[in-house]
Amino acid sequence: MDQRVKKKATIYDLSVLSGSSPSTVSAVLNGTWRKRRIKESTAETILGLAERHQYTTNLQARGLRRSRSGLVGLMLPVHDNRYFSSMAQTFEGHVRSRGQCPVVVSASRDPEEERRTAETLISYSIDQLFIVGATDPDGVHEVCEPAGLKHINIDLPGAKAHSVISDxxxxxxxxxxxxxxxxxxxxxxxxxxxxxxxxxxxxxxxxxxxxxxxxxxxxxxxxxxxxxxxxxxxxxxxxxxxxxxxxxxxxxxxxxxxxxxxxxxxxxxxxxxxxxxxxxxxxxxxxxxxxxxxxxxxxxxxxxQNVEAMITKAFELIDEPPMVPQTFLIAPELIQPRSALKGPLDTLKDIA
Amino acid sequence: MDQRVKKKATIYDLSVLSGSSPSTVSAVLNGTWRKRRIKESTAETILGLAERHQYTTNLQARGLRRSRSGLVGLMLPVHDNRYFSSMAQTFEGHVRSRGQCPVVVSASRDPEEERRTAETLISYSIDQLFIVGATDPDGVHEVCEPAGLKHINIDLPGAKAHSVISDxxxxxxxxxxxxxxxxxxxxxxxxxxxxxxxxxxxxxxxxxxxxxxxxxxxxxxxxxxxxxxxxxxxxxxxxxxxxxxxxxxxxxxxxxxxxxxxxxxxxxxxxxxxxxxxxxxxxxxxxxxxxxxxxxxxxxxxxxQNVEAMITKAFELIDEPPMVPQTFLIAPELIQPRSALKGPLDTLKDIA
DNA sequence: AGTTTCTGCACCATCGATTGTGCAAGCGAA
DNA sequence: TTCGCTTGCACAATCGATGGTGCAGAAACT
Structure with missing residues (x-):
């Protein structure tokens, strides 16, 4: 039935199987088929074939064509710390709920590494970059700007891009x-x-x-x-x-x-x-x-620090940035000794 | 001098500028030019132009052509926990030292999410996947296998892929x-x-x-x-x-x-x-x-748990996997009360 | 001089998906 | 019957990089 060791199915494979053209297949699979006036029955056929042959879109090809990738980057100083790891956790939730794919990397508080990391992410055509606690936010900006990459600073402000920091x-x-x-x-x-x-x-x-x-x-x-x-x-x-x-x-x-x-x-x-x-x-x-x-x-x-609020604000800003770079303060909260607060993990369901 | 709002330079741009063909430019830029017997002076010219025009490789295009991406994935249950965040930190160090790009994502211990996440990563043609603490490692395997994606389980073992777990x-x-x-x-x-x-x-x-x-x-x-x-x-x-x-x-x-x-x-x-x-x-x-x-x-x-040893072993295994799936035990260490151990962050330099 | 061997590079198909455009068949109206 | 509109789709260029192949000209050899 299915090929086992065979390579992944492409729109061309489905095109042959369905008798439609690759463009039709593409349109059906990416949901633009109504706009393209594809008959419903054609769409159904193709969707059926896609299902049967385990078709999945090659996102690098799509990304190449569209020159964006569906990836959203979070650049942290380090992972191994509850502040930043809760940042990563919260960020992931937001990105996923928007149907995109979160990518979390750390840059070790090294300005050089920060820029290299941004460059690498740009090479993958990530759609947005959230820069957390960068040692040199403006250096990263210099990398993002010419690439047209939307970016925002969190935790440590920069002069050239919007920033969301705690007060x-x-x-x-x-x-x-x-x-x-x-x-x-x-x-x-x-x-x-x-x-x-x-x-x-x-x-x-x-x-x-x-x-x-x-x-x-x-x-x-x-x-x-x-x-x-x-x-x-x-x-x-x-x-x-x-x-x-x-x-x-x-x-x-x-x-x-x-x-x-x-x-x-x-x-x-x-x-x-x-x-x-x-x-x-x-x-x-x-x-x-x-x-x-x-x-x-x-x-x-x-x-x-109110990580949830910071991330939320950051998404707002990155979606519709004000004209001039601004810094937004988010109020942090004083926590009395012996407090065990809920965190981002509490939104996940778990079974005993 | 440079174009400012203009799009990023490509090998075609450099090809025109240098008078060489795109393939020559490509070879020079990706380091295979000696194999292709490109004259040193030609290479230098092109490298100079690349520098001047801030050329960076479009990794989606490369990934599409080569059908791999240079990305190495780490799938965690959650970020916000010192065990997993130290895993991420350690992993990043290893991946970077191999010249690849680490991608860390979490899947919330949800078998469904785990499989979806693996599929997404596969769509980006990641080169390897490290699966940490998966609730359903074999389910993830079923996704990776047909895609030919090398993968390995860490922390929780699966029956179908190699596993490195703590004892x-x-x-x-x-x-x-x-x-x-x-x-x-x-x-x-x-x-x-x-x-x-x-x-x-x-x-x-x-x-x-x-x-x-x-x-x-x-x-x-x-x-x-x-x-x-x-x-x-x-x-x-x-x-x-x-x-x-x-x-x-x-x-x-x-x-x-x-x-x-x-x-x-x-x-x-x-x-x-x-x-x-x-x-x-x-x-x-x-x-x-x-x-x-x-x-x-x-x-x-x-x-x-000896995260460093687990990650190291996992890299060994993923590079040259034994024939049949095996599970490797890594000895953990008992830590007496009031111990502040060094962690992955200690390898980073910092300034006061 | 004629033949072989290198050098140094250009050509072109290809990876998989997207999207602007074009066009035939079908249908209704005049 | 003819014109014009709609429906439903195919064609082909394109995104940027890669790598197999081929081929001129120079160098080396007989």
């Missing part, structure tokens, strides 16, 4: 305030007891650091110079920052503002092998939400 | 033993104080459950019937399982074997809003490693 200043303000207030009036926090770890010189870090400074000053009346330890987005560099701090001061601060969950992993590394009691008085604020991180043995106040 | 039995044995031994001899664990939560009727769960039973019997001398609460791979169903248990017994077990980090999130949800003291005596073993999970306020012994 880092407000989030960091809330977080700093929550950390300070957590101590109450019995043993109030002193300005030199609250430090920020993590971050580099990107827009998000700058905003967060600015809010951190401002809020400390506003609520604690002062803000020593050395309150910020940049340590990039690397657990190990953050670990070393903690070790250095510890060597110098003989202890950790009473309170920490940690710039991201990746930096928080640096704290974990610092904790490993040291006695749990060393951290029993610690209060931590972490910009990013991780369900497990929320249940550590000390209070961890977290900021959850 | 679930041994992992669960170690984990169960570690949980039991954690109690020492002062207040040794009774068989009815250790319960397993999570899992469904898949190969991994079955192995783990079998090892759980066997080890309980071996070390504790008995194993009550109701020691296992399946709750799929869903935090919410797991939450309900804990609630039900709690209602029935008025307390949690002293010790828990949790089938995966996703189920562990169900425990988090149970913890949320309940006093921390309720869990102060708890000992948990979790099959899966999550750095934050390792530092919860009670001892959490984890099993880390």
């Amino acid at each position: 880092n200043y407000e989030g960091a303000r809330m977080l700093t305030e929550a950390i300070i207030r957590h101590f109450g009036n019995d043993a109030p926090l002193r300005p030199d007891e609250l430090f920020l770890f993590g971050g580099r010189n990107d827009h998000a870090s700058r905003e967060r650091i600015a809010a951190f400074h401002a809020t400390k000053k506003a609520l604690l009346g002062a803000d020593p110079e050395d309150g910020v330890q940049s340590s990039g987005y690397s657990p190990d560099i953050t670990l070393r920052a903690f070790e250095t701090f510890y060597q110098r001061h003989g202890k950790l601060p009473r309170a920490l503002f940690i710039n991201s969950s990746i930096n928080m992993e640096g704290l974990l590394r610092f904790m490993a092998g040291r006695p749990a009691e060393m951290f029993s008085e610690l209060v931590v604020g972490c910009y990013d939400y991780d369900p497990f991180g929320s249940f550590l043995p000390f209070p961890v106040i977290m900021v959850r | 679930n039995y041994e992992g669960a044995r170690m984990l169960t033993e570690a949980i039991i031994r954690h109690f020492g001899n002062d207040a040794p664990l009774r068989p009815d104080e250790l319960f397993l939560f999570g899992g469904r009727n898949d190969h991994a769960s079955r192995e783990r459950i079998a090892a759980f039973h066997a080890t309980k019997k071996a070390l504790l001398g008995a194993d009550p019937e109701d020691g296992v609460q399946s709750s799929g791979y869903s935090p919410d169903i797991t939450l309900r399982a804990f609630e039900t248990f709690y209602q029935r017994h008025g307390k949690l077990p002293r010790a828990l074997f949790i089938n995966s980090s996703i189920n562990m999130e169900g425990l988090l949800r149970f913890m949320a809003g309940r006093p921390a003291e309720m869990f102060s005596e708890l000992v948990v073993g979790c099959y899966d490693y999550d750095p934050f999970g390792s530092f919860l306020p009670f001892p959490v012994i984890m099993v880390r």
Whole structure:
């Protein structure tokens, strides 16, 4: 009946089998046949044959002809992190519901890699590109623009394309305030007891650091110079920052503002092998939400960025972009310690 | 100089500009020009023009002609989980180092979606497909086989394609033993104080459950019937399982074997809003490693599956597959509480 | 000088689908 | 009967790159 090891059926095969021309077959299979005034019975015949012979469209051929592919790209800094992986999860849902195919790749926060990755995706004629947390969004823009690829920045803004980012200043303000207030009036926090770890010189870090400074000053009346330890987005560099701090001061601060969950992993590394009691008085604020991180043995106040809202807004913008590049802020949410929130996985059905 | 809004340069454009034929241009650009005895100076001219005009290969056209795409697919159940996201991260590294383009998609543990996703990827002529944790690996195989697509199962085995999975039995044995031994001899664990939560009727769960039973019997001398609460791979169903248990017994077990980090999130949800003291005596073993999970306020012994080894083995197998489908076991590793291990992100460079 | 062997490249079919255009047959109206 | 409109489809160019084949001219050899 069917050919077994044979190659896949094409419209030409179906054309021979049905006695119609390839163009007719094509029209029937891609749904434009009514517009082309193909008889219903002809269509049925062809659809039947397609079914029987397991026809599937060669999307590379279609893409070549149409010069688009049905692929929608998401470029992440990294996969292995709950913030970005929830981004990927949410993104996939949106893309699928539009009948397109999501493609998720990471570019390691390397500007060079970011551009190469964008170029590769362009070579596959992807239809849209969502650029998350790029180190050099405008560099990616320079690649997308001449190719006519619609793109949008998420999480870290660029100057040349629309951006949807979380309101880092407000989030960091809330977080700093929550950390300070957590101590109450019995043993109030002193300005030199609250430090920020993590971050580099990107827009998000700058905003967060600015809010951190401002809020400390506003609520604690002062803000020593050395309150910020940049340590990039690397657990190990953050670990070393903690070790250095510890060597110098003989202890950790009473309170920490940690710039991201990746930096928080640096704290974990610092904790490993040291006695749990060393951290029993610690209060931590972490910009990013991780369900497990929320249940550590000390209070961890977290900021959850509203991924769903960011992605939704990004789709809106990419569909009908305003004339001039704008940046949209999405309000993040303060999460109290010991909170287990629902995430994108909760929309999937599962069986026991 | 350059055209700005103009379409992308093609080999035909370069052909005109250089005075060579398209096939010569093609050969030069794809590196086969020595084989075709193209003069070095001709090649240089063309490469210069390509550079100047920002030529990039249209990979859909190449893919159509060659009937492969340079894309390598990874199909995950979900993104938003450290096990799978580390899989994605590791996979990307391997694919990139081979000069190909990784494509990561998730299929929600839905057999139907899994097959559809495979079909879509096939339509793009992907070169290889790595199928991770599929609910119906053989269903996916049925789709890949006739298309001649090389594929391999990871994490959950199939009968029809090679599989690389973690040694679930041994992992669960170690984990169960570690949980039991954690109690020492002062207040040794009774068989009815250790319960397993999570899992469904898949190969991994079955192995783990079998090892759980066997080890309980071996070390504790008995194993009550109701020691296992399946709750799929869903935090919410797991939450309900804990609630039900709690209602029935008025307390949690002293010790828990949790089938995966996703189920562990169900425990988090149970913890949320309940006093921390309720869990102060708890000992948990979790099959899966999550750095934050390792530092919860009670001892959490984890099993880390060796993702790097699994991916490496999978690439070996997909490159030169043995004749008959085989399943390869990769030893997982027992992780003591409060461990912050390095992960795939640590291979990336970062700046502070 | 005549023949063979290289060099260096051009020609052209091909991958599979899309889409603008053209045209024959059928039908109704004049 | 003839004109004109509609119906239903076929034709053929096209998207961009690839690779088998063939062929001129130069070089090497007898």
